[in-house]
Amino acid sequence: MTRTITIDPVTRIEGHAKITLMLDDSGQVEDARFHVTEFRGFEKFCEGRNFWEMPGITARICGICPISHLLASAKTGDAILGVRIPPTAAKLRRMLNWAQIVQSHALSFFHLSSPDLLLGMDSDPALRNVVGLIQKHPDIARKGIRLRKFGQDTIRILGGRSVHPAWTVPGGVREPLSAENRDLIKEMLPEAFDTIDLALTLLKDASAGYEDEAAHYGNFPSLYMGLVTPEGGLEHYDGLLRVVDSGGKILESGLDPARYREIIGEAVEPWTYLKFPYYKPYAYSGPSYYKMGMYRVGPLARLNVCEFAGTPKADEELRAFRQLAPQGRAVNTAFHYHYARLIEILFALEKIAETVEDPHILDERVRSRADVNQLVGVGVSEAPRGTLFHEYHVNEEGVLQKVNLIIATGQNNLAMNRTVQQIARHHINGNGGKLTEGVLNRMEHGIRLYDPCLSCSTHAAGKMPMHVEVVAADGEVVDEIIRD
Amino acid sequence: MPVVTLTVNDELVSGQSGQSLLSLLKELGIEMPTLCHLEGLSDRGGCRLCMVELQGSKRLFAACVTPVQEGMVVYTHTERLNNYRRMILELLFAERNHVCAVCVQNGHCELQTQAAKNGMDSVRYDYLVPDLPMDASHERYVLDHNRCILCTRCVRVCDEIEGAHVWDLMGRGVNSRVIAGLNQPWGDSDSCTKCGKCVQVCPTGALTLRGSTVAEMEKQHDFLKWILTGREKKQWDYS
Numbered sequence: 001m002t003r004t005i006t007i008d009p010v011t012r013i014e015g016h017a018k019i020t021l022m023l024d025d026s027g028q029v030e031d032a033r034f035h036v037t038e039f040r041g042f043e044k045f046c047e048g049r050n051f052w053e054m055p056g057i058t059a060r061i062c063g064i065c066p067i068s069h070l071l072a073s074a075k076t077g078d079a080i081l082g083v084r085i086p087p088t089a090a091k092l093r094r095m096l097n098w099a100q101i102v103q104s105h106a107l108s109f110f111h112l113s114s115p116d117l118l119l120g121m122d123s124d125p126a127l128r129n130v131v132g133l134i135q136k137h138p139d140i141a142r143k144g145i146r147l148r149k150f151g152q153d154t155i156r157i158l159g160g161r162s163v164h165p166a167w168t169v170p171g172g173v174r175e176p177l178s179a180e181n182r183d184l185i186k187e188m189l190p191e192a193f194d195t196i197d198l199a200l201t202l203l204k205d206a207s208a209g210y211e212d213e214a215a216h217y218g219n220f221p222s223l224y225m226g227l228v229t230p231e232g233g234l235e236h237y238d239g240l241l242r243v244v245d246s247g248g249k250i251l252e253s254g255l256d257p258a259r260y261r262e263i264i265g266e267a268v269e270p271w272t273y274l275k276f277p278y279y280k281p282y283a284y285s286g287p288s289y290y291k292m293g294m295y296r297v298g299p300l301a302r303l304n305v306c307e308f309a310g311t312p313k314a315d316e317e318l319r320a321f322r323q324l325a326p327q328g329r330a331v332n333t334a335f336h337y338h339y340a341r342l343i344e345i346l347f348a349l350e351k352i353a354e355t356v357e358d359p360h361i362l363d364e365r366v367r368s369r370a371d372v373n374q375l376v377g378v379g380v381s382e383a384p385r386g387t388l389f390h391e392y393h394v395n396e397e398g399v400l401q402k403v404n405l406i407i408a409t410g411q412n413n414l415a416m417n418r419t420v421q422q423i424a425r426h427h428i429n430g431n432g433g434k435l436t437e438g439v440l441n442r443m444e445h446g447i448r449l450y451d452p453c454l455s456c457s458t459h460a461a462g463k464m465p466m467h468v469e470v471v472a473a474d475g476e477v478v479d480e481i482i483r484d
Numbered sequence: 485m486p487v488v489t490l491t492v493n494d495e496l497v498s499g500q501s502g503q504s505l506l507s508l509l510k511e512l513g514i515e516m517p518t519l520c521h522l523e524g525l526s527d528r529g530g531c532r533l534c535m536v537e538l539q540g541s542k543r544l545f546a547a548c549v550t551p552v553q554e555g556m557v558v559y560t561h562t563e564r565l566n567n568y569r570r571m572i573l574e575l576l577f578a579e580r581n582h583v584c585a586v587c588v589q590n591g592h593c594e595l596q597t598q599a600a601k602n603g604m605d606s607v608r609y610d611y612l613v614p615d616l617p618m619d620a621s622h623e624r625y626v627l628d629h630n631r632c633i634l635c636t637r638c639v640r641v642c643d644e645i646e647g648a649h650v651w652d653l654m655g656r657g658v659n660s661r662v663i664a665g666l667n668q669p670w671g672d673s674d675s676c677t678k679c680g681k682c683v684q685v686c687p688t689g690a691l692t693l694r695g696s697t698v699a700e701m702e703k704q705h706d707f708l709k710w711i712l713t714g715r716e717k718k719q720w721d722y723s
C-alpha cells in the first residue's frame with residue numbers, strides 16, 4: 001500500500017521537469033508522476049475578450065507551438081462565424097501546419113533526441129547535446145538545423161513572421177501567397193527531402209543498438225487518438241476523430257470533432273493543474289476511474305489510427321512502420337515516436353511539394369467575412385505533439401463566456417507517467433531507489449519521446465533541467481536529485 | 485494678427501498672438517509628444533505629455549492649452565519634463581490592461597509609440613489590473629475599456645465633428661469610463677450614426693473595427709482635415 005501524498009505543483013522549480021517516483025513497501029517503484037504545471041489559468045484569462053483575438057492570444061501565451069493554437073483557434077472562429085473558408089485559405093493553412101510539423105519534429109529529432117541516439121545514453125552528459133553532436137557528426141547536426149530552418153522559413157514566408165504569425169484568422173488567412181514566395185518555398189524543398197532520407201537511414205541504423213530501449217520505453221497497451229481524412233488517411237488539419245486500441249481495433253472510426261465531448265472526459269487531480277483527458281467509454285467507477293481510458297496522441301497515434309498516409313514515400317515508410325507490431329496491431333512502444341516523427345516529416349514535405357504545384361494556391365480570395373452566427377465553436381487540428389481542441393462559448397456579441405482547451409501534452413500525460421514508471425522500474429528496482437545519471441537520462445529520454453510542450457523539455461542546447469524525488473511508502477523522501 | 489516674440493530652448497522665435505504654444509512648437513519643427521491632442525479637435529490639456537517649463541514659474545504648462553505670449557521663455561525637453569513624461573506613460577500602462585502582444589492595435593498604437601519614443605522601458609508602479617469589460621454590442625465596432633486612456637478624442641470628435649455626442653465621461657479618477665449615451669451598451673445608442681469617426685481618432689486599441697484580429701487595426705485620421713477644410717471653404721452646399 002502506498003501513502004497518498006499531495007505535492008503542491010507550485011513548489012516546482014521554475015523551468016525544471018519535476019518527477020516524483022513513489023515506492024511501495026518493498027521499495028519497488030509503484031507509481032511515477034511527471035508534473036506538468038506550465039499550462040494553467042489560461043482559459044480563464046481569455047474570458048471577456050472576443051473570439052477574433054483568440055488566435056493571437058493563444059499563440060502568444062503558449063509559445064512552444066504557436067502555429068497549432070493559431071490554427072485550432074482560427075478554426076474555432078470559423079465555426080462561430082458559421083462560414084466555410086475559401087478553399088485556398090484552407091490549403092494555405094494546411095501548408096502552414098505541415099511546415100510547423102517539419103520544424104517541430106526536426107527540433108525534437110535532431111536537436112533533442114539524436115544526441116542520445118547517436119552519442120549513447122550513457123555518454124558524457126556535458127556533450128550529450130547538440131553541441132556534442134556538432135563535434136562528432138557535424139554534417140548531421142548541420143543538416144538537422146537546416147531542415148528545421150526549412151520549416152521555420154516556410155512559416156515565415158507564409159505568415160510574415162516565424163514565431164507568431166497572426167496570419168491565420170477566423171474566416172481564413174489575412175494575406176494570399178505570392179508567386180515569388182511560392183517559388184521560394186519550392187526552391188528549398190529538394191534539400192529538405194535529402195535530409196529526411198538521411199535521418200531515416202540514421203534512425204534505422206541507430207535503432208539496432210537500442211533494442212532494450214525499444215522494448216522498455218513506453219511499451220504498454222493504450223488507446224490512440226488522432227484525426228483521419230474521411231477515407232481514413234493521415235490528416236493534420238481537419239477531418240474526423242478516430243480512436244483505435246492497442247490491438248488495432250477501431251473504436252471510433254470517424255467522429256465529428258465538434259462532438260469530442262461525447263468521447264473525451266477530463267479528470268482532475270489535486271497534485272497538478274493539468275487535466276487528464278480520457279476516453280469516456282473505457283472509464284469505470286473508482287478512484288482512478290479514468291486511467292483505463294488512457295490514450296496517446298501525436299505522431300505514433302496518428303500513424304496507428306490512419307489506414308494509409310496518402311503520399312508515395314510516406315506510405316512506403318508507413319508499411320515498414322507497421323512491421324514493428326504483429327500484423328494488424330498498433331505499434332505500442334513509445335520509442336517508435338522517433339520513427340513516426342520522421343515519417344510525418346516526409347509526409348509533410350511531400351504534401352508541401354504537392355501544394356506548391358496547386359494551380360489555385362495563389363488565389364487571392366482567402367478570407368470570408370461574417371459575424372457571430374453560432375454561440376459555440378469547436379476547432380480541432382493536429383499539433384506536432386497531438387490533437388489540439390479549442391472550444392469557445394460566446395455571447396451574441398462575440399465576447400467569450402467560456403473557453404476550453406485540450407492540449408496534446410495533457411492527453412499524453414497519463415502515458416508519460418506510465419512511461420517514466422516503466423523506465424524507473426526497469427532501472428531503479430533492486431537498488432533501494434537510488435538515482436543515477438544514467439537513469440535520469442533514460443527518464444528524460446522517455447519523456448522526450450512524447451515531446452511535451454514544456455519549456456524545460458525544449459531546451460535545445462543541453463540536457464533537460466530535472467527535479468526528481470523518490471518517495472517511500474511512508475511518505476519520506478528517500479532520494480532527490482536536482483539537475484540544472 | 486500681432487506678432488509676439490519669445491524664447492524657445494534658448495532661441496529667439498516669433499509666433500502669432502492667440503496661437504497655442506503647441507502649434508508654434510510644431511511649426512518650429514520641435515517634436516512634442518501628445519496623446520489627447522488631435523489637429524482639428526478642440527484641445528483639453530488632458531494627457532499632460534506636451535507639458536513645458538516656463539521661466540519664472542514652478543508649475544508646468546500643457547502647451548496645447550497655453551497661448552503664446554510676448555517674452556515667454558520656454559523649455560520643451562528638460563530632464564524634469566522627460567522624467568514626468570515617462571512617469572505619465574507608465575501610469576497609463578499601470579492603470580489599465582495593456583498587453584500589446586495580443587492587442588489588435590499592436591504596432592499601430594499611439595500610446596505604444598509614445599512609450600517607445602520617450603524611453604519608457606519598464607513600469608515602476610504596481611499594475612492595477614482592473615477587471616474591465618469589452619463592449620461588443622455595436623454591429624460595426626468594439627469598445628475595450630482595458631485599452632482606453634481617457635483622452636476623450638472620441639467624445640470630442642463625435643460632438644464637434646459628427647454632431648451626435650454619443651460619448652461622455654463618467655466617474656472620477658481611476659474609476660472614469662467613457663460611456664455611450666446614458667451609460668448604455670453602445671449598440672443600444674439611438675444617437676450613434678455608425679460613422680466610425682471615434683474609432684479612427686482613438687489613439688489606442690480601445691475603439692476598433694469589429695472583427696479585427698491581433699495587430700490588424702490601423703487608423704487614419706485624414707478625414708478630419710478634409711471635413712474641416714471642406715466646411716471652411718464651403719465646399720458643400722446643403723441649402
Ligand code: SF4
Pocket residue numbers: 581582583584585587588589590591593594595596631688689690
Ligand atoms: S492600446 Fe496600445 S499600448 Fe495599449 S495594449 Fe494596445 S497596443 Fe499596447
Ligand code: SF4
Pocket residue numbers: 631632633634635636637638639662682685686687688690691
Ligand atoms: S476610447 Fe479611445 S478615443 Fe475614447 S477616450 Fe478612450 S482612448 Fe481616447
